[in-house]
Amino acid sequence: MASDNNQESSVLKELPKIAWTRLKGCSDKVVSTVMCPVRDAKNLGKQDPRRITHSCKVGLAVTLVSLLYYFDFLYDGFGVSAMWAVMTVIIIFDFTVGATLGKGVNRGVATLIGGALGLAAHRLTSFNGRIVEFSVLGFFIFLISALATFIRFFPKVQARYDYGLLVFILSFCLISVSGYRNDEVMLMAYRRLSTVMIGGVLTVFISIFVCPIWAGEDLHNLTANNIEKLGIFMEGFERRYFETNNDKKQEKKASPDGYITVINSKSTADTLVNVAKWEPRHGRFKYWHPWEQYLKIGANTRECACKIDALNCYLNSKIQTPMEIREKIQEPCTTISQQCSHALRELSVGIKKMSSPAMLSDPHIKNAEAAAKSLESLLQNGKWLEIDFRDMIPAAAVALLLIEMVSCTAKLADSVHELASMSKFRAPYDNAVKANQTCLERVVVVTRVSNDHK
Amino acid sequence: MASDNNQESSVLKELPKIAWTRLKGCSDKVVSTVMCPVRDAKNLGKQDPRRITHSCKVGLAVTLVSLLYYFDFLYDGFGVSAMWAVMTVIIIFDFTVGATLGKGVNRGVATLIGGALGLAAHRLTSFNGRIVEFSVLGFFIFLISALATFIRFFPKVQARYDYGLLVFILSFCLISVSGYRNDEVMLMAYRRLSTVMIGGVLTVFISIFVCPIWAGEDLHNLTANNIEKLGIFMEGFERRYFETNNDKKQEKKASPDGYITVINSKSTADTLVNVAKWEPRHGRFKYWHPWEQYLKIGANTRECACKIDALNCYLNSKIQTPMEIREKIQEPCTTISQQCSHALRELSVGIKKMSSPAMLSDPHIKNAEAAAKSLESLLQNGKWLEIDFRDMIPAAAVALLLIEMVSCTAKLADSVHELASMSKFRAPYDNAVKANQTCLERVVVVTRVSNDHK
Numbered sequence: 001m002a003s004d005n006n007q008e009s010s011v012l013k014e015l016p017k018i019a020w021t022r023l024k025g026c027s028d029k030v031v032s033t034v035m036c037p038v039r040d041a042k043n044l045g046k047q048d049p050r051r052i053t054h055s056c057k058v059g060l061a062v063t064l065v066s067l068l069y070y071f072d073f074l075y076d077g078f079g080v081s082a083m084w085a086v087m088t089v090i091i092i093f094d095f096t097v098g099a100t101l102g103k104g105v106n107r108g109v110a111t112l113i114g115g116a117l118g119l120a121a122h123r124l125t126s127f128n129g130r131i132v133e134f135s136v137l138g139f140f141i142f143l144i145s146a147l148a149t150f151i152r153f154f155p156k157v158q159a160r161y162d163y164g165l166l167v168f169i170l171s172f173c174l175i176s177v178s179g180y181r182n183d184e185v186m187l188m189a190y191r192r193l194s195t196v197m198i199g200g201v202l203t204v205f206i207s208i209f210v211c212p213i214w215a216g217e218d219l220h221n222l223t224a225n226n227i228e229k230l231g232i233f234m235e236g237f238e239r240r241y242f243e244t245n246n247d248k249k250q251e252k253k254a255s256p257d258g259y260i261t262v263i264n265s266k267s268t269a270d271t272l273v274n275v276a277k278w279e280p281r282h283g284r285f286k287y288w289h290p291w292e293q294y295l296k297i298g299a300n301t302r303e304c305a306c307k308i309d310a311l312n313c314y315l316n317s318k319i320q321t322p323m324e325i326r327e328k329i330q331e332p333c334t335t336i337s338q339q340c341s342h343a344l345r346e347l348s349v350g351i352k353k354m355s356s357p358a359m360l361s362d363p364h365i366k367n368a369e370a371a372a373k374s375l376e377s378l379l380q381n382g383k384w385l386e387i388d389f390r391d392m393i394p395a396a397a398v399a400l401l402l403i404e405m406v407s408c409t410a411k412l413a414d415s416v417h418e419l420a421s422m423s424k425f426r427a428p429y430d431n432a433v434k435a436n437q438t439c440l441e442r443v444v445v446v447t448r449v450s451n452d453h454k
Numbered sequence: 455m456a457s458d459n460n461q462e463s464s465v466l467k468e469l470p471k472i473a474w475t476r477l478k479g480c481s482d483k484v485v486s487t488v489m490c491p492v493r494d495a496k497n498l499g500k501q502d503p504r505r506i507t508h509s510c511k512v513g514l515a516v517t518l519v520s521l522l523y524y525f526d527f528l529y530d531g532f533g534v535s536a537m538w539a540v541m542t543v544i545i546i547f548d549f550t551v552g553a554t555l556g557k558g559v560n561r562g563v564a565t566l567i568g569g570a571l572g573l574a575a576h577r578l579t580s581f582n583g584r585i586v587e588f589s590v591l592g593f594f595i596f597l598i599s600a601l602a603t604f605i606r607f608f609p610k611v612q613a614r615y616d617y618g619l620l621v622f623i624l625s626f627c628l629i630s631v632s633g634y635r636n637d638e639v640m641l642m643a644y645r646r647l648s649t650v651m652i653g654g655v656l657t658v659f660i661s662i663f664v665c666p667i668w669a670g671e672d673l674h675n676l677t678a679n680n681i682e683k684l685g686i687f688m689e690g691f692e693r694r695y696f697e698t699n700n701d702k703k704q705e706k707k708a709s710p711d712g713y714i715t716v717i718n719s720k721s722t723a724d725t726l727v728n729v730a731k732w733e734p735r736h737g738r739f740k741y742w743h744p745w746e747q748y749l750k751i752g753a754n755t756r757e758c759a760c761k762i763d764a765l766n767c768y769l770n771s772k773i774q775t776p777m778e779i780r781e782k783i784q785e786p787c788t789t790i791s792q793q794c795s796h797a798l799r800e801l802s803v804g805i806k807k808m809s810s811p812a813m814l815s816d817p818h819i820k821n822a823e824a825a826a827k828s829l830e831s832l833l834q835n836g837k838w839l840e841i842d843f844r845d846m847i848p849a850a851a852v853a854l855l856l857i858e859m860v861s862c863t864a865k866l867a868d869s870v871h872e873l874a875s876m877s878k879f880r881a882p883y884d885n886a887v888k889a890n891q892t893c894l895e896r897v898v899v900v901t902r903v904s905n906d907h908k
Binding site for chain 2: 044075143166400
């Protein structure tokens with residue numbers, strides 16, 4: 001009994017603790033469920049702080065445009081039509097300046113043309129009987145909306161004017177059909193056009209002048225970063241292939257698997273090119289910057305990434321050439337992967353800094369080509385014949401892929417050089433050279449002066 | 455003089471001809487410039503006649519919804535708000551049922567929630583002074599639109615609810631800000647919601663019941679066609695690699711380069727999966743059809759396509775193994791490529807017909823695996839050692855790739871079998887077996903009857 005009492009009292013003593021632990025467990029769960037989206041949101045913001053800026057810009061634009069309702073002199077002018085301005089702001093405000101401008105121009109022009117056609121249809125049908133009037137109007141509406149919907153399927157139209165055609169149908173139908181009920185259709189069309197313009201101009205203004213986010217800049221950086229990712233893989237490849245048991249690979253912080261995102265980057269780049277074309281001159285990008293060339297560079301980059309994918313297969317393949325055999329081709333392979341890596345990194349830095357990378361990348365490519373030739377002759381002279389044939393095939397395939405990688409990198413470099421000459425990148429170290437020149441000039445002057453004094 | 459006169463008269467005789475040829479040339483040019491878009495349009499329609507159907511459906515829906523303006527009892531109820539119905543139809547009518555339904559549900563629910571919140575904001579601020587009222591309202595508008603814009607960046611939200619959040623901001627702002635000027639805000643919110651519902655229901659109705667275009671069907675066919683394209687390449691590969699100078703390849707009508715589109719099909723498939731999830735039960739697809747599984751099959755298909763891309767490189771490579779050496783591995787390579795091709799085609803047909811392809815494809819895969827093993831041992835036994843090493847490497851690499859292709863095909867087959875068991879594809883020739891059974895039963899009955907008669 002005494003022991004029972006002791007047990008009971010100890011249980012009673014433990015009770016608050018148990019209850020506390022359970023309660024804490026429960027509350028922890030609730031907190032984690034609530035906090036999960038908050039953590040995700042934090043990460044989203046950290047990954048790209050411009051997302052927060054963009055959200056605030058949208059909030060600002062919508063608040064500003066709703067002032068149309070606040071001031072009497074504005075509201076008296078537009079009345080209920082003020083809502084078109086609010087709608088325009090919310091719909092056309094996109095993440096980048098190019099996308100916003102593209103949508104804005106599409107919406108403005110389409111409202112103008114659609115509204116004008118709608119007015120014309122209204123005038124054409126307004127002098128007949130009621131049923132006839134509506135039948136003819138209905139026929140027009142059917143024809144125009146079906147035709148415009150079909151035109152949206154043209155690939156070129158879809159890429160740049162899809163939204164414009166949607167707004168065109170909308171404006172045409174609203175004006176022509178409202179005209180049937182409303183005699184002030186001219187006023188209505190005018191109000192719709194002017195409020196859309198006000199909303200559009202406000203949005204474009206905020207998009208361009210408040211912390212602008214340029215699609216061109218994004219495309220430029222995406223291109224440079226993709227090339228850099230290939231460089232990172234090639235840098236680590238030689239270490240991973242020839243020293244597989246070495247712990248050095250853990251030193252490397254940059255992930256060598258970045259090339260996978262490169263393979264899937266086509267649609268992002270296509271969208272950015274379409275959008276960047278709408279953007280005016282900004283920062284380092286002039287009018288008529290050759291945006292199409294980025295597509296060519298992108299295609300070559302993806303070709304390199306496919307080769308790298310094949311190389312990566314051999315890294316992780318079950319069938320491997322023994323290390324002592326691999327060592328026989330280590331020297332040229334190491335040279336190729338290092339020189340390609342240097343060349344790719346120089347190309348990437350060149351694009352980022354907009355300085356012509358030819359002078360810095362071409363020597364590396366030449367070195368890589370020389371190494372590729374020596375690797376080819378090494379493969380040809382049959383030094384390996386004493387080795388088990390089967391063992392050697394994977395290493396030989398890797399060697400062949402590396403040789404192809406060299407020509408692939410050279411092709412990529414050519415397309416980057418084309419971009420550099422098209423958009424007149426400055427020569428590398430231009431400034432450094434200039435600085436040196438002025439130094440020299442000063443020395444000359446100083447020497448002359450001191451000579452004169454003598 | 456006489457000859458001059460003759461020349462002149464002959465020139466005069468030729469003049470109408472020359473003028474006619476020039477005029478014809480000019481008019482031909484004009485006609486071709488005008489006809490080019492017409493020809494493009496014809497091709498667009500031929501490629502996918504559903505585009506024409508879709509355009510007509512949109513025309514029909516817009517014409518029907520504009521009847522809201524025609525009938526007095528409808529217009530008296532809704533007034534100018536009828537335009538929301540027209541807008542809803544034009545904006546949410548998408549090519550596939552899934553996309554239309556997705557946008558419709560997004561728009562309906564977002565209008566409801568946004569409108570309700572807008573009303574609440576209007577009530578909360580309506581008992582203060584004018585400046586205070588508008589300041590608090592402005593703060594709400596800023597907060598809600600910035601927050602909703604940020605939420606649109608969450609990848610999962612972006613995939614399915616992006617349009618909903620846009621409409622949410624729109625409805626909230628319109629109702630709350632209109633409430634500032636209009637005392638009948640409740641009526642306005644009700645009209646907006648009901649007209650949006652009318653437009654949405656009409657659109658969804660026409661989309662589903664007039665020649666529906668199902669995204670699920672498209673995704674299903676895309677998956678099957680992509681696998682078929684790989685099969686076509688593998689079928690032609692062996693002929694192209696081992697009989698390069700043979701004219702037989704011209705017999706083949708199906709292009710072996712179809713696999714390139716497979717590599718770039720990721721974004722299309724992703725979109726279709728997102729959209730297909732909105733679709734109700736239709737045709738051969740039940741509720742909760744495992745759409746996600748198509749993404750897995752797609753990933754495996756693209757992996758195979760990458761291997762095929764590497765194989766294709768060796769077909770077009772400058773460095774080639776001489777034909778007499780290639781012939782030494784021709785037998786197993788031919789078996790692998792043919793058996794893989796058969797397996798891939800059976801998988802494709804199985805998906806198309808929704809009959810479990812395991813019974814028909816697995817034997818081919820087993821044959822291919824056996825051939826891969828014999829190819830491996832052929833590579834290992836060093837029969838080729840007498841041959842120039844350099845010459846042989848490309849053929850050896852092709853052999854290795856073919857061996858990998860077999861395991862890749864097996865992986866793809868597994869994912870297709872998973873789909874078959876998940877969505878309960880019927881056993882192959884189920885119907886044929888059933889037909890046989892009924893035949894047998896009849897024979898038995900007939901025999902019995904004749905026995906009875908005896």
